[in-house]
Amino acid sequence: MITSATAQGSGREIRDSVVIRFAGDSGDGMQVTGSQFTLETALAGSDFSTFPDFPAEIRAPAGTTFGVSAFQIHFGGTDVMTPGDAVDVLVAMNPAALTVDVHDLKVGGTVIVDTSAFNERNLGKAGYAKNPLEDDSLARYQVLKFDITKLTADAVKPHGLTSREAHLCRNMWALGLLLWMYGHERAATIEWLKRKFAKKPLIAAANIAALNAGHAFGETAEMPEHLVGYVVPKAVARPGRYRTVSGTEGLAWGLVAGLRAAGIEKMVFAGYPITPASALLHTLANLRAYGVVTFQAEDEIAASGAALGASYTGALGVTSSSGPGIALKTEMLGLAIATELPLVVIDSQRAGPSTGMPTKAEQSDLFQAVHGRNADSPLAVLAAATTSDCFDVAIEAVRLATKYMTPVIVLSDGYLAHAAEPWRIPREADLPKFPVSYRTDPEGFHPFLRNPETLARPWVKPGTPQLEHRIGGLERDYDSGHISYDPDNHARMTKARADKIAGIARDIPLQDVALGDDHGALAVVGWGSTFGPIHQAVKIARDEGRDVSHVHVRYLSPFPRNLGELLKRFDRVLVPEMNNGQLVKLLRAEYLVPAEPFGKVTGKPFRVTEIVQAIRKVMEKR
């Protein structure tokens, strides 16, 4: 909590921003609790950033540490760009949640526990020899001990639930209390509960009773003295209509928007189940009415093949996966490059190598995206910065793929896929339009005739009379498109493919500076989902009086044409990224700038403070 004062008259203390984490067993409904808290936060007018952290196991044994599911929300009045470094309030529904999550709680932070859950059995499963509520191990925190189990049971008693059913209402009690603490409304949650349990009115009523009881608990005299109400100011946001958007939704809707902007009738989205990319397949599977055909293929290779087959017909082919699956698509990317067909490939990166840590985020597929193919096989690579940026990046990927007849890889990651933020909903009329044109004129046609400006070849829909032609992976003659093994022709075609991708740099925005001057002592250069923490860190460093700027690179292949020149105007370049140093090497290779790496490969997003410290360190070294 950044500042502390008392709001006039309300008896509530003011907080600029707050980080809350709801943690409990997988069966405790923490994701739902978090989502509903987020909704009420949004309706209260705060800016927010959320991140769920669910267990890798599908059904982990109850009460165990690896079955802990958590949801973190950071909300407040000023720019909220990350889900927050350190937690102000931890709601721990059982001992396992406490032991897993208490380390992220600030010294002096508040932990709310359900005392009933701290029984011998649960303590044992969480690995506690002694009950932490009864010794001084939590002395650094304010511990609010409530018998949430009993308070919930009392509240739902009139509805005649079984004790198991009553137990499942505990999360609503906790939600009610937290909503009271931050002065949020409950109406949207009540409405949601009624809708969700429309067929089970008793359950709906019981949950609402628990929610109200938690709220009333804060409101009434029962409240212990440490339990204080707060006020968090509203954010100053651009007027408009808003909603919550996750990275997965942003990508899915962006692809649909791109499809329409290009004036293409149909998108074939082919995927194969893989964490964390599957969510995109699930989301798009519901968008049939929007021209989307989804296909769950037999493997990653077939998914990329089906997408490319769709592009061959003049539809938009899209495939998606995570690192190990993208590796399998490599061969098809080569074919897409050779036959110069559009293809959008979404890579939700995760920690590797190999299976690695499927549920943990990493940015370690940059090399794979830019260079990970046999032969000289250039393509375009973009990365999304935030969940709302996912929407814009997906549109841009469709634009580049269709305009330049090339595969485009969009790098997202497991963090962006699940994180959520408020999003100002665009209107379709305000979105860019870039209609594609299919070749229909047989006059002078051959399949590799290039547009002199973009160097793209014509896109022909099979079905078009007199344009029948054959394409394939074999090298083809520059002037006729026929198979050719001629050495000079291969050199010419290799160069044409490279020039086409390099030329995209003329068609994308110049590299800007996200924060700070366009020259100075230090540029902190990032890409992808680390935008938030880097931005905040640079802001803090600048507040400390440091000459630092933030440069966020969205276009990773090709780079914006002024990037090298821009970086050379800084004495030092620091590149924080969630890998062992990839962008840093691309920058050094491309521009011979003395960029320095700052990698984090724990599977967890950067904390702002980690980057602030790295900035201080690099600036102090001379």
Added chain:
Amino acid sequence: MTVTTITDAQLAPKDYSSDQEVRWCPGCGDYAILKAVQKACAELGLVRERTVFVSGIGCAARFPYYMSTYGFHTVHGRAPAIATGIKLANPELDVWVMTGDGDGLSIGGNHMLHVLRRNVDLQIILFNNEIYGLTKGQYSPTSRRGTRSPSTPLGSIEYPVSACGFALGAGARFVARSVDTMQAHLVATLKRSHAHRGASFVEILQNCVVFNDAVFDHITGKEVAADAQILVEHGKPLLFGKNKEKALRLKPGKLELEIVPTDSDALIHDETNRPLAQLLAALEPPFPAAMGVLYCNPAASYEQEVYAQAGGSKGTGELDALLNSERTWEVTS
């Protein structure tokens, strides 16, 4: 009012030939297959611009370059996946997959399994020469045990896969077999495969003159063909031999075929009977090899069902409505 559409009904086989020089080895069985396919196209009156030949890698995969239709020469084994995408995006296209024993049953075995199981409306023509030709003669998944090749100098010790048996096991709803040199039979078989809605699988025994010459002579040789082959036809008794003097029937009390004189009760071929098709597909000497349509039992094709289902999906199709679905809130200045 009548709408006149240009059809290619009057085209001759040569009109389906591209301007590219055919580059198979002289004497290769692929020439005969190309001829038969072009003949079938002409007889079916296929519209060139609506026809797509898709292939993977191998000698057979060169096929699309020699056709005057649309063509996509893709990567090793993946043609069924690419063809699936083509049909999903545009079900109106008439799509053929040209593949071989290595392409379709080894590197692309998984895709073959699933394209057949899904019943995507494609003609899948598998050239089986029991060898890798383009890579210079290694044994293939259909090579018989003992096949000596550069990679098996002491003879292959692997058991071969039966192409038709595999297709039937995968759930294919049309499975047929023919021979490169049996032009009339091959053309008729290709036409039947085209008439079938859904995935149709045709195995063609094809002679690779360079690396596996005469490997089918014991079946296709002029002298032996009558006794070594049985031409199956729906509703007709399963007879073979020079004078149709031999018949196949079920061995009493067993699920297996036996050879009997024609005057005893021959089995009638029922192409909708999958277990019978399995028995026929598996026939090996001293039994004759079964040729013709072993199995044909149509059902709605994959892409047909995909589009039939799409009608039931939610949403208005309006992007603004999609983006504003669920909870939204207004920020005023």
